[in-house]
Amino acid sequence: MIKRKLFSPLVKHLPKKEISIIVGPRQAGKTTLMELLREYVDRRGERTLYLNLDIERDRPHFESQSALVKKIELELGKERGFVFIDEIQRKENAGLFLKGLFDLKLTYKFIVSGSGSLELKEKIHESLVGRKRLFELTTITFEEFVNHGTNYKYEQNLFKFFEIEKDKTRQLLMEYMNFGGYPRVILEPQHEEKIQIVDEIYQSILEKDIAYLLKVDKTEAFSALFKILASQIGNLINYSELSSTINISYQTVKKYLWYCQKIFLLELVVPYARNIRKEITRSPVAYFWDLGLRNYSLGLFGHLSSPSECGFVFQNLVFLLLKAQTRLGSDKLHFWRTKDKAEVDFVLERGKEIIPIEVKFKSLKKQEITRSLRSFIEKYDPSEAYIVNLDFRKAVRIGKTMLYFLPFYELLSKEL
Numbered sequence: 001m002i003k004r005k006l007f008s009p010l011v012k013h014l015p016k017k018e019i020s021i022i023v024g025p026r027q028a029g030k031t032t033l034m035e036l037l038r039e040y041v042d043r044r045g046e047r048t049l050y051l052n053l054d055i056e057r058d059r060p061h062f063e064s065q066s067a068l069v070k071k072i073e074l075e076l077g078k079e080r081g082f083v084f085i086d087e088i089q090r091k092e093n094a095g096l097f098l099k100g101l102f103d104l105k106l107t108y109k110f111i112v113s114g115s116g117s118l119e120l121k122e123k124i125h126e127s128l129v130g131r132k133r134l135f136e137l138t139t140i141t142f143e144e145f146v147n148h149g150t151n152y153k154y155e156q157n158l159f160k161f162f163e164i165e166k167d168k169t170r171q172l173l174m175e176y177m178n179f180g181g182y183p184r185v186i187l188e189p190q191h192e193e194k195i196q197i198v199d200e201i202y203q204s205i206l207e208k209d210i211a212y213l214l215k216v217d218k219t220e221a222f223s224a225l226f227k228i229l230a231s232q233i234g235n236l237i238n239y240s241e242l243s244s245t246i247n248i249s250y251q252t253v254k255k256y257l258w259y260c261q262k263i264f265l266l267e268l269v270v271p272y273a274r275n276i277r278k279e280i281t282r283s284p285v286a287y288f289w290d291l292g293l294r295n296y297s298l299g300l301f302g303h304l305s306s307p308s309e310c311g312f313v314f315q316n317l318v319f320l321l322l323k324a325q326t327r328l329g330s331d332k333l334h335f336w337r338t339k340d341k342a343e344v345d346f347v348l349e350r351g352k353e354i355i356p357i358e359v360k361f362k363s364l365k366k367q368e369i370t371r372s373l374r375s376f377i378e379k380y381d382p383s384e385a386y387i388v389n390l391d392f393r394k395a396v397r398i399g400k401t402m403l404y405f406l407p408f409y410e411l412l413s414k415e416l
Contacts, residue, residue, distance in 0.1 A: 002148045002183055004033055006137050011040060013133060014082070014109060019098055021088075021124070022113040024137035025264035025289060026209060027201050029183045030113040033137060034084050037111060047081040053090035062091050065100045072108060082109045089114040095127030102131045115209065116263040136327065138264070139181035139290045142317065143412050146172050148186065162409040166391060169409065173390075177313045178302050180292020191302055198296045209263045216259065221248050223297075225256050229266065229286045230294045233312040234345065236283040236337070237268070257286075264289050267323065272334035272347040272354070274380075285335055287319040307361070314361040314408075315345060318388050321411040322346060322357070342372040348416055355416055357386045364392035367405060377401045386416060 006022075010033070013020050022030050031052075038048050049072060051058045061071040072083055088094045094114065101110065124132070140148070147155050149172055154161035162169050179185050184197045206223060210216045224246050229237070237257075243250045260266045268284040288294040291313055295301045304310050319333075326333055326348070336344040336356065346357040356376045360368070369387070377385055377398050385403045394405040406414070 002029070002140055002144060002186065003152070004029065004036075004137070004144060005141070006135055007033065007036060010037055010111075010135055013135075014041070014111075016133070017109070019102060019110045019112055019128065019132040020135060021128075021132050022111070022135045022137055023116055025139060026115055026205055027182055027184065028137050028139045028264075030137055031086055032183070034086055034111065034113050038082070038084050041082050047076045047079070048084065049075045049081065050084040050086070052086040054087045059090075062097070065097065065104070068101070069104070069106065072106075076108065078107060080107050080109075082111065085110065085112045087114065088112050095124040098124075099127045099131060102128070138320075140183055140186055141181065141324065142173075142176050142321065145176050145181060145186060149175075159409070159413055162407070170390070173317075174304070174310075177291055177310065177317060178295065178304050180290040180295065182290060182292060185292055195296075195301060198292055198301060202293060202296055205263070205265070210259070214259050214263070216256070218248065221246050221252075222256055222259075225253065226260070226265070227297045229260075230288065230297045233287060233294075233316050234285050234335075236285060238283065265293070267319075269319070269333055269335055269346075272336050272349065287316050289320070291316060311361040315359045318357075318359045318408060318411070319346070321408065322348065322416075325411070325415055336376060338375075342375045344372055344376050347376075354380060354382050355384050355386065356380075356382060357388060357416070360387060360389040362392075363390045364405065367394055367396055369398075369403065373403075374398070377403075384416070 010020060010022070014037075022033060024030055034050070038050055041048050051061060051071075053059060053062060061068050072081070076083075088098070091097055098110070098112065143158070146158065146161075150161065150168075179194060180198075182198065182201055184201075185194050188194050188197055206219045210222050211219050216222055225242060225248075228242060228245065239250055239253050242253045246253070248256075257266075257268065261268060266286045266288045268286055270284045271282060292301060294316070295304065295313070300309065304313060322333055325331070330351075332349040334347040334349060336342075336347050344356045345359045348355040348357060356373060358370060358373050373385065373387070376382075381400050383401065385398075385401050387403065387405045388408050388411065389405060391407045392405045393407055396403050
């Protein structure tokens with residue numbers, strides 16, 4: 001069993017009347033998390049009911065709200081109870097269906113899970129305003145992976161582990177960068193079986209999420225787009241070039257990219273600019289939610305070797321660590337490019353404050369500051385700037401800016 005950090009926030013939300021909705025990519029562990037929550041509630045002596053729309057015998061209970069209420073009353077009575085509904089995206093108009101249940105003011109607490117297509121297909125935000133709280137479950141994070149890989153021995157002292165066990169840290173980093181965070185992939189010890197599992201996940205996404213749920217008939221074009229984006233992490237997306245290469249329309253490219261975001265395949269990051277005329281166009285860059293799936297699409301699953309390829313994947317990992325910091329707040333994550341080819345990997349926008357962040361897949365021995373980062377600092381005078389690397393730590397001042405060289409693992413506990 002791999003412990004999930006989302007478990008505790010979900011437990012704290014159990015007493016709330018709002019519907020708890022767990023969303024995330026296919027096979028990220030939503031069903032397992034639901035089962036753990038149900039076990040937790042059962043141990044407290046509360047009554048529970050679990051229904052899954054992937055199970056044929058459960059589907060008739062979702063023909064109407066009244067049919068579901070009758071089933072719940074049969075199993076739990078009319079007193080307080082907890083109803084777990086898995087794979088809600090199988091229900092047509094799921095958002096409206098849940099809204100109707102909530103508005104009946106029943107005595108039951110609903111905990112619901114669904115793939116990213118739930119939000120895409122049913123416009124759940126509009127249907128359930130004020131009636132729900134969304135909990136986003138990603139695939140296994142690097143922190144969760146390391147804790148599991150060290151048998152939770154250093155769970156309370158993870159920072160010290162990274163500082164002292166540098167070789168082991170590098171080994172775990174490379175394993176995570178190679179295979180990603182799908183739970184079944186991590187739990188499978190055999191390399192060949194890992195490949196079979198990730199292939200199954202990849203095909204499942206194409207056949208169930210893309211072809212069926214999203215009504216996309218050209219899965220070959222979608223797969224080709226995914227592979228091209230996987231080969232150019234952190235590079236500007238050229239919609240016209242993609243359209244020409246894959247032989248689909250410009251608008252279809254944009255639509256597919258929108259789908260990719262909604263089903264938790266990738267995230268588009270837009271540029272930071274105060275002066276649009278002097279800085280780069282608004283073309284975004286893409287980062288992937290799971291490194292293993294990205295590697296698999298390129299035939300690199302378990303075979304990362306070249307420094308440049310590792311550098312791109314490490315940059316993607318840093319994106320995931322930074323994204324985790326910004327998910328619940330109003331902070332925004334950008335990148336910076338100019339027409340003069342100056343670039344900074346990430347710019348964290350926090351209100352009026354901006355923080356440039358460079359990423360280096362290196363064990364630095366001394367301070368190395370790129371011309372681009374110096375250019376950004378001179379232009380914007382940020383109070384702080386960071387160079388995230390493998391294990392070098394130092395602080396230097398450049399004008400009004402404190403520049404910190406930061407080991408990547410500090411992003412797990414340090415908020416920038």
